[in-house]
Amino acid sequence: xxxxxxxxDSRLREAAMELFLDRGxxxxxxxxxxxxxxxxxRTFFRHFTDKREVLFDxxxxxxxxxxxxxxxxxxxxxxxxxxALALDxxxxxxxxDREYSKQRQAVIMANPELQERELIKLAHMSGALAAGLxxxxxxxxxxxxxxxxxxAVYRVAYAQWVDAAEDGDLRDVIRESMARLRSxxxxxxxxxxxxxxxxxxxxxxxxxxxxxxx
Amino acid sequence: xxxxxxxxDSRLREAAMELFLDRGxxxxxxxxxxxxxxxxxRTFFRHFTDKREVLFDxxxxxxxxxxxxxxxxxxxxxxxxxxALALDxxxxxxxxDREYSKQRQAVIMANPELQERELIKLAHMSGALAAGLxxxxxxxxxxxxxxxxxxAVYRVAYAQWVDAAEDGDLRDVIRESMARLRSxxxxxxxxxxxxxxxxxxxxxxxxxxxxxxx
Numbered sequence: 001x002x003x004x005x006x007x008x009d010s011r012l013r014e015a016a017m018e019l020f021l022d023r024g025x026x027x028x029x030x031x032x033x034x035x036x037x038x039x040x041x042r043t044f045f046r047h048f049t050d051k052r053e054v055l056f057d058x059x060x061x062x063x064x065x066x067x068x069x070x071x072x073x074x075x076x077x078x079x080x081x082x083x084a085l086a087l088d089x090x091x092x093x094x095x096x097d098r099e100y101s102k103q104r105q106a107v108i109m110a111n112p113e114l115q116e117r118e119l120i121k122l123a124h125m126s127g128a129l130a131a132g133l134x135x136x137x138x139x140x141x142x143x144x145x146x147x148x149x150x151x152a153v154y155r156v157a158y159a160q161w162v163d164a165a166e167d168g169d170l171r172d173v174i175r176e177s178m179a180r181l182r183s184x185x186x187x188x189x190x191x192x193x194x195x196x197x198x199x200x201x202x203x204x205x206x207x208x209x210x211x212x213x214x
Numbered sequence: 215x216x217x218x219x220x221x222x223d224s225r226l227r228e229a230a231m232e233l234f235l236d237r238g239x240x241x242x243x244x245x246x247x248x249x250x251x252x253x254x255x256r257t258f259f260r261h262f263t264d265k266r267e268v269l270f271d272x273x274x275x276x277x278x279x280x281x282x283x284x285x286x287x288x289x290x291x292x293x294x295x296x297x298a299l300a301l302d303x304x305x306x307x308x309x310x311d312r313e314y315s316k317q318r319q320a321v322i323m324a325n326p327e328l329q330e331r332e333l334i335k336l337a338h339m340s341g342a343l344a345a346g347l348x349x350x351x352x353x354x355x356x357x358x359x360x361x362x363x364x365x366a367v368y369r370v371a372y373a374q375w376v377d378a379a380e381d382g383d384l385r386d387v388i389r390e391s392m393a394r395l396r397s398x399x400x401x402x403x404x405x406x407x408x409x410x411x412x413x414x415x416x417x418x419x420x421x422x423x424x425x426x427x428x
Contacts, residue, residue: 080398119333141374145391146398148366156359177359184294184360185399 009047011037016054017100020107025051025114052117055104058094059121063128065089070132079138083150086129087174090154095170098162105162126151153177223261225251230268231314234321239265239328266331269318272308273335277342279303284346293352294392297364300343301388304368309384312376319376340365367391 015036019028030051034044048054069089073082094101108114126147133143157177161170229250233242244265248258262268283303287296308315322328340361347357371391375384 078398116330116334119337120330123333141370141391142394142398144373145366145370145394148370149363149395149398152359152362152366156355156362159358160355177355180356180359181363182399184292184356184363185396 008037008039008043012039012044012047013054016051017103017107020055021103025107025111052114055107055114056117056121059124062090062093063125065093066125067128067132070129071136073136075136079133079136079142079146080149082133082136083129083146084175084178086132087150087154087178088171091169091171091174095161098167098170101158101162105159122151122155149181153181222251222253222257226253226258226261227268230265231317231321234269235317239321239325266328269321269328270331270335273338276304276307277339279307280339281342281346284343285350287350289350293347293350293356293360294363296347296350297343297360298389298392300346301364301368301392302385305383305385305388309375312381312384315372316376319373336365336369363395364392367395 012033016028016033019032019036023032028051030044031041033051033054034041037044048057066086066089070082070086073085077085108118126144129150130140130143130147133146134140138146154174154177157174158170160177161168161173164173226247230242230247233246233250237246242265244258245255247265247268248255251258262271280300280303284296284300287299291299322332340358343364344354344357344361347360348354352360368388368391371388372384374391375382375387378387
């Protein structure tokens, strides 16, 4: 990649995002992206299989790094802490460019097909983390529950981080979200009032955006 | 519904499920379903908008009942307990016929498009529960996290219930799953060994079944 046209990859990414935001994902053609990036459509297809891949080509890497983090945790690490390490790794990969994440999120929220793709991506990650936990010796239901709960923490934190008025560290937001899950589950006894925590960010998670009738 | 042909609705459901399991969802045509049910295709379309709706037409009812349960919880109920009440309501609706749920799950797991539909349905439910919690005064991130965590509990419990060797009460399985989440989050401190609980059921959640590359 980049062997034929240095920097074409990032130029294509930038051009695609601009057009997705301007015209909408569906109305943007590969030819438009290539033209704006100053390359041919053929060059586009050397870098991406289709226009959707511009938004999702980081997924395999995310999955691999998060699994590696989970697998490198000491054997004594609890399942949920192992998941937390995996989420830390995800945050390390994508937390460095909030502007890009904001734009990507805006494009995805505007398109049901992309929302589905994002849901599937996260489901795939949950399945992979659960499998990783099982390989570490966790019982199946426990592994699945920890992975699903971890993804729940991640989705809420990610939406909050992207939507926040000020820049924050995604890793911190995920850790706070995990701490909140712990306090929600610890504090939730019947007839106990729910206390409103101090966060003032209105999150709009990927999951909340799916508007089709079910 | 049922005004023209008494019982056509349930005959169509049964015929559809048999064909979906025999031939696969994609290979089953509406005409085949109608024929096996002994009605016309026109009758099919009086009951369902398409063949997919045979599997998903309970969703609006599920959503409504779970929201009603959440909304009728005392104001002092914690957010997670309110979600637990919503899940109890879901279990009350679908927990009565495990054989049907098993068949439905088998059909869905065999078809990526149906898996997506199921993911979207659950995402929609998570969004609706979060909105319900916000109306009860919960702060946004807290509401989303409780709803997402609840759905995580539900997904794992549902898969476990469907896959179990013996019949069980879905409500109980959900409650156990919620209790397990509490113990996972409570017990998870670094350098503490994860203990394997007593469940021996290998769950295959909807979320674990999505096999497409991301």
